């Protein structure tokens with residue numbers, strides 16, 4: 344392990360990540376408005392076991408304890424998201440000062456513990472009031488997002504200098520509007536291109552506003568996968584191209600080149616009546632970094648019945664996590680090198696990487712060797728990327744705490760800290776202790 348710390352630059356930002364709806368709870372407190380995830384999780388049949396984020400990790404009431412635990416573990420960077428409906432219960436208009444106060448106090452607590460905040464403005468919890476006006480299908484939502492971002496920049500921008508506009512707009516678009524397995528639960532492929540465009544437009548508007556207000560760094564986080572063909576057959580190579588457009592270049596291209604990939608039109612044709620003059624220039628705002636959420640590669644075979652014309656292939660004997668995702672750290676290196684050579688030397692931050700496994704509490708401990716091994720393999724792959732010239736500036740474990748895993752509720756645990764949801768007790772897992780030891784070695788070496 345010690346040799347690993349030498350392979351990362353001195354100012355590399357090691358951290359942990361969470362998201363508001365997944366950990367906060369307190370959904371009806373201090374003036375918070377409803378989000379689309381409150382509505383979705385309370386809709387029968389949408390979430391495994393009928394779980395909701397009503398309480399989650401009760402982080403809204405345990406914030407100081409949680410920040411203190413990060414500090415005890417030697418964590419010096421924390422990525423969290425802000426709940427838009429805590430700030431604007433109706434999505435726009437009347438601000439909720441008690442909602443702003445929570446994030447103000449969280450920021451101050453982090454800085455007191457010498458933990459650098461990385462703030463995500465949108466991690467899927469759209470105010471329900473905006474969904475009732477069309478949500479991301481409505482172009483107005485992009486401008487409401489800009490106004491929300493400006494309000495948060497104004498409140499926290501003197502102390503928060505690292506910002507992410509959106510977490511995984513692909514998931515909001517596809518899981519939320521095509522597959523229906525995420526909020527708002529729509530199955531309308533014909534609106535997907537418009538939803539993605541409005542999400543990207545809101546990103547560009549927020550970045551443009553930040554350039555007038557702030558002196559820090561701002562980027563976007565995309566969930567990206569290297570895409571490998573299952574064979575060298577022509578149809579599998581075609582599947583690779585279309586799947587890559589659907590999962591990766593649909594969002595990478597507009598953000599970095601101001602264009603949409605032509606391959607996408609084969610699988611999601613659209614009449615571009617929703618693209619206004621200047622939109623793509625706005626979306627292509629220069630960024631300070633690209634956030635990459637990496638969990639696993641995609642190996643694909645041709646399947647015209649799938650929207651991307653590709654099905655995922657899991658090789659026999661290939662190790663998988665309890666999400667069914669392959670464990671392949673080299674995929675991270677392959678992905679970062681591709682981004683670097685296709686989109687230029689944009690600084691990269693791994694804003695999420697982690698694994699869910701079945702955790703068992705034994706004598707008050709959790710011996711999660713598989714998760715620890717997963718993480719260490721990916722740190723090695725990240726070092727390989729840096730050694731091959733990719734400017735990686737940070738890495739955030741998903742997640743600090745076990746939390747509400749969207750449609751899977753509390754059935755999947757990604758945390759390096761175990762949460763007993765009956766008692767809200769936090770127990771640092773072996774992977775969390777290993778991370779702490781690694782961080783200590785890193786800071787001692789540098």
Ligand SMILES: OC[C@@H]1[C@@H](O)[C@H](O)[C@@H](O)c2nc(CNc3ccccc3)cn21
Pocket residue numbers: 362365510511514518566636638695741747748749757
């Ligand atoms: O699933 C684990 C995490 C999730 O808890 C985070 O909120 C989210 O940002 C997140 N993104 C991925 C990777 N992308 C993905 C999204 C939907 C289905 C499968 C993978 C994993 N995760």
